[in-house]
Structures are given as C-alpha cells and as structure tokens.
Amino acid sequence: MAEKKIAVRSQDPSQRRVLDSATRQRRLTRQLEALEKDNFQDDPHASLPQLVKRLPQFDENNESGKRRKKTRGDHFKQRFRKNFQALLEEEELSVSEGPNYLTACAEPSTLPQRHFCAVCGFPSNYTCVSCGARYCCVRCLGTHHETRCLKWTV
C-alpha cells in the first residue's frame, strides 16, 4: 500500500508521539475504505494513454450498438455516471421515513469487543500507547513499531 512507503522521520522510542483519538478514527476509517477497493495497483492501460485513445473503443464495432436506439445525450451520460456516494445523497434518506438503505444497516453488536494482535492476529491483551493498535507480546510490539505504528501517517 502506498501509505506504507511514506517513511516518517525516525523517532526515539522513549518519546514516541501519541496519536489523538481523531487521528486514530481517521486511520480506522481509511483502513476500512481500503477494504472496499477494487484494485490496489494502477490500471495497466493508464501508462499507455495515447495508444489507448487511438484504438477504437471496442463497443463501437459491436453490432448490437447499431441496432439499438441512441439514448439521449449528455443528460443521460451524466446520470449514468454517478458514484455511490452521490446517488446515496440524492436519495435524501436522512429526511425520509424508513425502512430504507440507511435504516436497514445492522445495529452495533451487544457482544463485547474482541481484540487481536495487529501483527500476528492472535488474541491480544495489550494496547500500543502511541497508536492504540493491539499487540500480544514484546516481539510483535517491536515489529509493530518498526512497521506500522506511526508510519501510517494520516
């Protein structure tokens, strides 16, 4: 991931920075957003933009296109190119009565939160003072400090 490559200036472990809760929340949000991504690499066609432009769009020589009625112009194109967030906002669900997309979301669990080591994934009993990540042993804490702790800048 790109964030991992951004090295933060090395810090003396005895006076490590402590991330505030807003930063920790942002970090979590970004991690969860990353889990929604379709791709992590670049589009293999992105590096050959000119070539791609010169090539015919492959749907143009598709027969069914000719037979079909041309759908109306720009208006159509725009409406058919909204992302999820834009469509969701357009629905104005926050002011409409449920049940709807927003109200259907599962409620928070009533079960206690479980904790796992951010390095090895086994159950953990300790929390990193700097960033709030969990760890299970000194070895994993060391790995965590060297790899992710404060290096995942937000």
Next chain:
Amino acid sequence: MVLTRLRSDIATRKSGKSFSLYIVNNIHTNTSLVSYLTSDSCFLSVIPNCQFRSKTLRLKTFTANQLDEIKDPSGLFYILPFQKGYLVNWDVQRKVWDHLFGKEMFKVDFADTSVVITEPYFNFMSIQESMNEILFEEYQFQAALRINAGSLSAHRYFQENNSELCCIVVDSGFSFTHIAPYCRGRKMKDGICRINVGGKLLTNHLKEIISYRQLHVMDETHVINQVKEDVCYVSQDFYNDMEIAQLKGEENMVMRDYVLPDFSSIKKGFCKPREEMNFTGKYKTGEQILRLNNERFAVPEMLFHPSDIGIQEMGIPEALVNSINKMPEEMQPHFYKNIVLTGGNALFPGFRDRVYKEVRALAPAEFQVSVVLPQNPICYAWEGGKLLAENPDFEEMVVTREDYEENGHCIYEKFDI
C-alpha cells in the same frame, strides 16, 4: 465458490410460439449466473459480471468470460459495474450485457423476450429509473420483472416447503450480507437488515494480512480469492482454534501450506497435502508457498464478528435474531425453523453449523431452530427465478414495454424493490 460476485439477476423469457426463457443471475460475487431457456433447452452459464485488464495483454479490455483468454491472470485489474453492491457504472454493465445478449453468447431476440433481473434491497430510485431505461429503451425487451434476489430464494424455498408460513433468507455475497424475512411470499421490509461484510471485504482483508505478514499480494485479487476459497473455513470454536494455531509443528492442525500458481507449470494454486507438509517451511521445490494459519478461520470470522476489524455491526446470527424480534410475535417461531442460507459465503465449510449453533444459543429455548443450506447456495435465487418464469402467473407480474411507454417510470410501483 465462484470468485467475488456482483448482485442483480436476470431471467428472460420469450413469449409467443417459440416460448423460451432467458436467465441471467449476477449474484453478488463479480460473477453472473446466466442461462437461456428455450422450449427445448436450458443452460446455465456463470460469467464474471465485470471487465478485466491484464498487464501482459495490454491493448485489450476483456469482458465477462473473455477472462478465459487471459493465460496469466496475475495482477489482474478489475473494472466493476457495482460499488457497495449498487449498480453505478452503466458503461461497464452495458458492455457485459452487450457481450452476453449478443452474438458471442445468447443472441437474444429482445422484441420477443422478457427479462427477470434482480436488484439489491432498497435500490436507489435513480438506479431503478436507469434500469427501466436501459431495459426498455436501449435493449427494448418485451417485458421485465425487477425483483430482489432474496424474493426469488424465498419463492424457491416455499415451493419446496409449501406447508411453511415464513422463512428468513440470509444472502451473503460479494458486497454485503442481507437478512430478509418473508411471510407467505410477502417481503417483511421492517425486518430487512444489511451487514456491510461480503466476499470482497474478506478477500481484501486476506490480501492485506498476507501482504503484511509474508508476501506482497495486494495486486493479486484473483489469486488470493482462490486461496480464500481453497483454505478458509468457519470455526466452530474460535478461541480453541486460536490455541491450536499457536502450537508448533505437527500438533498445529490448522496450518496449511498453499502452493501459489505460476501460470505456466502450475495453473491453479492448491494446498499441500498434510503428509507432504514440511513444518520448517523450507521446501526444496521451487514452488512459491503461502503459509496460512489463523488467517484460515479469522477471515470468515468477520461474518460473525464484523467488529473484529472495526465495523461496528452485528454478525449474522445476532442480526438474524434481531430481525426476527422485529416481526410479529406469532410469526417468530416460524422464522426460527426456516432459516435459509444463500450466496457464495454460505459455501465456507462450517458456515451452516456455526449459524445454527449461535442462533440456537440466542433463540428462546422452546422454539425449534432449523438452518437450511441448499445444495447450491449460489444458484438458489436463480432457481427461484426460473420457477417464477415458468409460473402461469408470470405474465401478470411483469411490466411490458407498452406499459412503460404509456406510463413511464410510474410503472416501478409494480416492482417491489
């Protein structure tokens, strides 16, 4: 289990003398189930509902089952029509549909064909309008039925269990998991619940932890999705499995070594048989190995405890009980004994038993609990769609192109999305 799958199903049928039926099922992995039924044949195809780009064949964008042309799918780039389970990229969707309606696949005669297509619960109004336009104005289907996949699954279930009054459908797919109660074929909207965990999140999470712990695989969705399908399972005793996974050597019954494909001599990855495993992890063969340990069950665990990775939502069993509790009291026992599991994630070994065990523990002791895993949880909704299209009442359920041309988008009142 088929890759990651996207949501929306289509079934079409030709009316008139040749009477044929066409079904597409883009269930929520990025694969669609497609079938074309004519008076004398029915075949079901499962195709990816997306486009691909490859780093080795750089001048082409591959659509749907053209994926098979890519000999080396490492670093495969995905272009998906769906975002969070909702259809947002119509350019991609139309390319996929052009491909499968067209001469490459089904050669659909639109003027004579009705289509059944599934959409997610609470599909956005503007997406519904776009869908009407695409189906009736662009493709000019003769008639359409737009419906939730869960409704098709419920139809399928009631068909087979016709003495039952209620059922509650769990549909755990690519983008999310839905729980939806049905009473005598009626969708109980107040009980519908969405957990924002699906196969895509599980695969991405597995990629992330493997990349952090041993080998950079962030670009290898295709390969790691296969790893997930080959090695992951739902634990029946989570903390006990955690303890076993911490044992060294042969005592660790969880650990597996997975041989990654190189797409020349090894076309598909596989698990090393237990007896060939070398617990030092050093193999003399040149194969590239991934070692999977607690990942095997910690990844599907997200379906049961989304909060483990910070998604503050109930897991499937808790959400099931919560949904049932919102239903009228006299119906509740009927829901507990008719829980139906569908979608690709239902194929994880142990999934049904774990759902049963947890719902049993949470449900009132006097209620019978029964959890049904259909033989093919991925095709279940499609089977329901096929039954529906063969039903004599089908004509009453569809909206025809004439209806649409007369009444415009008002016709969506007839659809129950």
